[in-house]
Amino acid sequence: MNWEPGMKVVHRAQRGWGVGVVIQVADEGRRLAVRFAGRDGVTVVSGRDPMLAEVPQETPIEQPRGGALEALASGQPGSSAAFKLRGRVLRFEAMRRADSLGALLSSRVHVLPHQVGAAGRILADRAPRFVLADEVGLGKTIEAGLVFAGMRQLGIAERVLVIVPEHLAFQWLAELFHKFNALFSLLTPDRIQAMGGAESALVRSPHAIVSLEALAADPDLADAAADLPLDLVIVDEAHHLAEDALYAPVAPIARASFGLLLLTATPVRLDPREYFRLLSLVEPVPTTTLESFLDRLAKHEAYAEVARHLVASGSATEARARLVALSPEDPVFQDEESDRDALLAHLADRYSLSARLVRNRRVKVGAFTQRLLRRHDVEEGRKPAALVELCAGLARAGEKVLAFGASVEPLRELQAGLAHAGLEALLYDDADTIEARDRLVARFRDPEGPMVLLSGEAGGEGRNFQFAHHLVCVDLPDSPLALEQRIGRLDRLGQTRPVEIHVIAEPGEEAFLADLYQREIGIFEEPVGGLDAVLASLPQELATLREKPLRARAAFREKLAARVADARRAQHEGDPLLDLRSASLPELRRLVKNGFDRLGEEPPKGDVEQSLLTLSRWLEEELEDLSVGVGRRVGLEVDTDQNVHPFEVAFTLGSQLRIEALPGMEIPDEPVTHLGSFWRETAVARDELEWFATGHRLVEALVGLVRDGEVGRAAAMKAEWAPRRGALYARFTLAWPAPADLEPGARVPARQASRYVEGAPISVMVELAEGNKLVPGGALRLEQEDEIEDARVGAPPPAVLEAARLAAERDAKLQLERRLEAALEALADHVDVEELRLVESAFEGGAPREAVEDALARLRAHRAAVQGALEQVTLELDAAAIVVP
Numbered sequence: 001m002n003w004e005p006g007m008k009v010v011h012r013a014q015r016g017w018g019v020g021v022v023i024q025v026a027d028e029g030r031r032l033a034v035r036f037a038g039r040d041g042v043t044v045v046s047g048r049d050p051m052l053a054e055v056p057q058e059t060p061i062e063q064p065r066g067g068a069l070e071a072l073a074s075g076q077p078g079s080s081a082a083f084k085l086r087g088r089v090l091r092f093e094a095m096r097r098a099d100s101l102g103a104l105l106s107s108r109v110h111v112l113p114h115q116v117g118a119a120g121r122i123l124a125d126r127a128p129r130f131v132l133a134d135e136v137g138l139g140k141t142i143e144a145g146l147v148f149a150g151m152r153q154l155g156i157a158e159r160v161l162v163i164v165p166e167h168l169a170f171q172w173l174a175e176l177f178h179k180f181n182a183l184f185s186l187l188t189p190d191r192i193q194a195m196g197g198a199e200s201a202l203v204r205s206p207h208a209i210v211s212l213e214a215l216a217a218d219p220d221l222a223d224a225a226a227d228l229p230l231d232l233v234i235v236d237e238a239h240h241l242a243e244d245a246l247y248a249p250v251a252p253i254a255r256a257s258f259g260l261l262l263l264t265a266t267p268v269r270l271d272p273r274e275y276f277r278l279l280s281l282v283e284p285v286p287t288t289t290l291e292s293f294l295d296r297l298a299k300h301e302a303y304a305e306v307a308r309h310l311v312a313s314g315s316a317t318e319a320r321a322r323l324v325a326l327s328p329e330d331p332v333f334q335d336e337e338s339d340r341d342a343l344l345a346h347l348a349d350r351y352s353l354s355a356r357l358v359r360n361r362r363v364k365v366g367a368f369t370q371r372l373l374r375r376h377d378v379e380e381g382r383k384p385a386a387l388v389e390l391c392a393g394l395a396r397a398g399e400k401v402l403a404f405g406a407s408v409e410p411l412r413e414l415q416a417g418l419a420h421a422g423l424e425a426l427l428y429d430d431a432d433t434i435e436a437r438d439r440l441v442a443r444f445r446d447p448e449g450p451m452v453l454l455s456g457e458a459g460g461e462g463r464n465f466q467f468a469h470h471l472v473c474v475d476l477p478d479s480p481l482a483l484e485q486r487i488g489r490l491d492r493l494g495q496t497r498p499v500e501i502h503v504i505a506e507p508g509e510e511a512f513l514a515d516l517y518q519r520e521i522g523i524f525e526e527p528v529g530g531l532d533a534v535l536a537s538l539p540q541e542l543a544t545l546r547e548k549p550l551r552a553r554a555a556f557r558e559k560l561a562a563r564v565a566d567a568r569r570a571q572h573e574g575d576p577l578l579d580l581r582s583a584s585l586p587e588l589r590r591l592v593k594n595g596f597d598r599l600g601e602e603p604p605k606g607d608v609e610q611s612l613l614t615l616s617r618w619l620e621e622e623l624e625d626l627s628v629g630v631g632r633r634v635g636l637e638v639d640t641d642q643n644v645h646p647f648e649v650a651f652t653l654g655s656q657l658r659i660e661a662l663p664g665m666e667i668p669d670e671p672v673t674h675l676g677s678f679w680r681e682t683a684v685a686r687d688e689l690e691w692f693a694t695g696h697r698l699v700e701a702l703v704g705l706v707r708d709g710e711v712g713r714a715a716a717m718k719a720e721w722a723p724r725r726g727a728l729y730a731r732f733t734l735a736w737p738a739p740a741d742l743e744p745g746a747r748v749p750a751r752q753a754s755r756y757v758e759g760a761p762i763s764v765m766v767e768l769a770e771g772n773k774l775v776p777g778g779a780l781r782l783e784q785e786d787e788i789e790d791a792r793v794g795a796p797p798p799a800v801l802e803a804a805r806l807a808a809e810r811d812a813k814l815q816l817e818r819r820l821e822a823a824l825e826a827l828a829d830h831v832d833v834e835e836l837r838l839v840e841s842a843f844e845g846g847a848p849r850e851a852v853e854d855a856l857a858r859l860r861a862h863r864a865a866v867q868g869a870l871e872q873v874t875l876e877l878d879a880a881a882i883v884v885p
Contacts, residue, residue: 001054003029003047008059011036012051017043017708019059024204030666033206037061039663039708042158042206046666068880069805071714075795078714080788083881085629086712087731087761087783090878092622093707094760095598096694099123099591100150105616106623106693107149108179108683109142110494113608114360117588119146121358123154124587126752126830126862128232128259129282131275133266133359134582135571136484136529137368137492140263141172143358144234145180147261149695152182154755156258156746157231159206160184163250164236166211172236173209178687181695184209192221199224212240215249222249231746232259239264239532242274254281258746265530268353268578269570272297274533275357282356284838284855285847292846296353300577302326303351307344307576316340323347348580355837358582361574362527370498371491373524375514377505384410386504387474388417394470395423395451400444402465403454404486405474411454414474418452428455442688457482466494467685472502476513478539480521484528491527509546512553520561522568534567588612598760616680623699624649624678627692630702634659647682648689650675651698662701663708674698715881716791719782725769726793726884728804729782732762732812735876737869752862753869756830757823761878762815764808768800768882772807782883791884805877812875820870827870831863 007022009032018037025032029047036043045052071077096102100123104116115138122128128147132140151157162184164172169186176182185191185205192214195201198221202208215222233254241247241262254260262278276293280286287293306322309315316339323333323343332338332346362368378386387403391414394401405411408429418425426444431437443449445467453465454474471490477483491499501524505514517523521535528535538560545556585608592611596603599618603611631638631651635658639650653662654671676690677683683691692699706712734757736750746752765778782788838855 001029001047003032008055008057008061009034009052010055011045011049012053019055019061021061024206026204039704043704044664048666067710068713068877069798069801072716072880072882073795073798073801076714077716077882078712080715080717080790080881082633082712083715083717083879084712084783084788085626085633086706086879087763088622089626089630089703089706090731090733090761091783092626093703094758095595096619097153097754097759098598099594100153101591101595101615102619102694103149103153104146104591105612105619106680106695107142107146108181108680108691108693109139109145110684111609111612111616111680112139112142112365112493113588113612114365114582115139115143115146116591116612117585118143118358118360118582119150120591121587122147122261123150126834126859127284128261129356130260131238131262131264131278131282131354131357133264133268133357135359135361136265136527137488138360138362138365139493140265141175141236142179144236144261144263145176145182147259148176148182148232148234149180151232151259151746153694155751156748158746159228159230160208160232160234161202161225161228161230161253161257162209162234162236163212163215163253164209165240166213168236169209169211178691181691181693181697182207187214187221189214189218192218199227202228212237212246212250215253216245219249222253226252226256228256229747230257232261233257234261234263236263238262238278239266239271239274241277242271247277251281266533267530267567267570268297268357268359268575269573270531270567271533279354279357283354283841284859285841285851288846288848299326300351300353300575303347304575304577307347307580310340310344311576313340316343319343327351344576344580348577350837350840352577352581353575355581355841357578359575359578360582361579363572363574364579365493368491368493369495371487371525372498372500373518374500374502375505375518376502377507377511380506380508383504383506384413384417387414387472388421390502390504391418391425391452391472392421392423394472399451399470400465400468401452401470401472402468402490403452403472403474404456405454406457406477407475408456410474411456415454423452424450425452425454426450428453438688442686445686457485464492464494465489466492466496469495469497470500470502473504476503476505476510476517478513478542480517480523480528480535480538481532483517483523487523488527488529513542516557516560520557521564530571531564531567534563620678620680620693623693623703626706627678627699627702630706634702634705644675647677647679648675649678649692659705662698663704664697665701713879715879716793717782717881717883718789718791718885719785719883720885721781722778722883722885723767723769723775724885725767726796726882727765727767727775727778728772728801728808729763729765729779729881729883730805730808730812730877731779731879732764732809732816732875733878734759734762734816735874737872749865749869750872753823753866753873756826756866757870757873758819762812762875764811764815765883766804766807766811768796768804772804774807774811778883782881791882793882793884796882801880805880809875809877816873816875820873823870824867827863827866831859834859 003022003025005022005025009020009022011017017039020034020036023033023035023042032045032047033042034045104119105111122130132143134140148157148160162172173184173186176184184207187201187205187208187210192198192201195204202224241250260282266274268275272294276290287296306319310319320333327333376386391401391403411427415425415427426440431440444453468490471487487501503514505511588608592603592608595615604614628638635656637652644650650673652671652673653668657667674690676692678692683689763779765775766772767775
């Protein structure tokens, strides 16, 4: 079959998917991206699947209605087990979509409150456009990945572009796949050329990574990216946009995208010009000039000073007096009842530098261990032997050792020396593929494996080695930022012991550089991430210094120390208003409360982190139970306890499958085993395992089989407490207005509207007897019963079933109306707050009236579109069951 974009198709093994439109054809027709009426987002299917068939172009794009009542009326109900499984899957789907919990709590990272809070806050915003400025080591990459995963879960991240410096491109590719089960295409210049040019490469790569350097060098690539309807753009190391040559190609792409995340570790006060540019890309009405922004920053500092006074337990009365002088028209500052907490909350909400800036700091997050310098000064020529002695001694003491060097030859010399001492050392640079590096790291992580790993700069980025506590510097790079990358592989969240940094220095340049790092820069005590503005030029400065007389070094060191001290002050002092907003504690508590409300349980007593962990474990356990159950039903060989370790699962796809297709996957000709874990702790500790979580293609295929299939839509069941003449249990799902065939994800009003309304199925039970009285609590009781027997009943008359369905639907519509009223109220509150904030920030930034009115018009158009979509939401009967005593 010669597939082409625009063809209309159906999948005969999945009638519930409805009619689909081919969006993209890849691998010479072997893979198709199809948008089906009955599935959110785009589904990847095999072009060789015999169940995929073309239908005429005039076939309407609509989701077929379920035949649950027809099955009951014909006397052919399915099993109660299948019915219960389908109900569990739908409730689980609603749970993980709500507030994007499935993405926020099912990513391959430790559940950390500040990361989940930041991502939750961004995802709750109408337009997810933010600057992420967390200090180094706090996980900006993770936060950006969580936002992407949450948008993907909501169906509003169909086209995503990640823009990074060239040397970080591979790291991002690996991180997104490894931690978020997201397969991106790395578009290098050669790859773009092979795919037929920039426009073709981007169109064929919905999730893509490109380098800043490539955008700057290829105007066609930049123009093609700006013309795409992108749902999300992520720019890492965004401080590089201070360079006009990089800002010029990136800015149009950033402005055209629905969502935008700009990642930088630079403190605002250290480089306000950088933030002027970055905030101009994310704010609805940006400050018009740098001078206006600097004025705005000065005013903000006045409010921040009062906040510092309050944080230090200063007098609320004194603070109100100072605030009235700053903003006499603000009624909160005039109110004598406004206490310390109320004033701080109001300041953070209304007077922070920007509502679209997030900056978490180490001192606030905590959970980091110490850095300890272990310096060994040796005679000239003694260093190679000293390195062997040091690494061998640590290894024999049972310590894992990570050794970094810029050149591979000294590393090979060290490896040979350790071999001579009877110890195996792994060399990271010998592994030339992702798979080989994963295997090598797994051997190093194994407590019984080699104790020493040697690495060039390739291992300094993107790999986490928190299980090791000793870093050996085979050399010292001229760049403190490169050294920070090395140390950061161990000094990360999750580290449990002090990080011991071993430096062996010979006299001369090496000792001078060690002194500089130890005394003037202080890198062995605390991170220098975010101080790029003062340290990025150090390699060039050192090269110049080495051409000068030795006496010039004292003055150089003095000036460098002063420079670093000023930068440290800017970093340490922080901004209390930004701290309050960035912690996102209200957002975090809302997420936790909503999650436990949906479970029908009270949050555990204790801190928020424990509550997040409890929610996460429930999602992991439920997803594992559902996936294993569905897998066994469809003929997968599932091993949970025979040839696997604890908390591992092996799924084997082979000829024993009882279905023709798995959505998004090809059925292999030969058996293929997927070995992995549903448990975060196991997956984080063992990189080599697959991470069976939200987004994993096999997991999503198994869940999708039940969610979109016909099995489990009808049943007849026994329940002792059922009405004497029986009852009808009816489960309704929310049906959204269908988008146009080729509408991009984030611009579909229905998908925006779904963020405001509770999406769980609505279930109702009514008596079959005349009058069709509601059975209060009956539907919930049936869903919660563990053991339900199948019942043998005759086919009820169609008229009786239809009367019961209408009665159930009337009650379900009342429940839907209440949900929609709550959604409309939330939308109105959201828009009203944003309108007020927009006008105030625009006034502060000196924006022209036309720009403010344009932003307000866009906000009101959004409200009208979402409201229109909410008004079109209807109910669809998903499943029905006869319940008899």
